[in-house]
Amino acid sequence: MATASSLDRFLDPVDGCLTPEVARRIIDWRPDDEIRNRIEELGRKANEGTLTSDEDAEYRDYIDEGDVIALLQAKARHLLARHAG
Numbered sequence: 001m002a003t004a005s006s007l008d009r010f011l012d013p014v015d016g017c018l019t020p021e022v023a024r025r026i027i028d029w030r031p032d033d034e035i036r037n038r039i040e041e042l043g044r045k046a047n048e049g050t051l052t053s054d055e056d057a058e059y060r061d062y063i064d065e066g067d068v069i070a071l072l073q074a075k076a077r078h079l080l081a082r083h084a085g
Contacts, residue, residue: 011072014075015079022076023077026076027076027077029073039062042059
């Protein structure tokens, strides 16, 4: 996984594609119940030390994907703040 700063730079072009409406939709996005439940299950198993290697890879994928979504949401919030001020 790229570091947060390199990932942030990688996603810089997204700024030019966001409209305030799209930014609000990105900020409001949440995973559905099925995904959320799976992440919670994998997290519990990780804390217990009972993840299989496949589950560990799946859990790491969710974490990496969450990092990307969090950065997109931060960019969206920044865009809305610029438009509000």
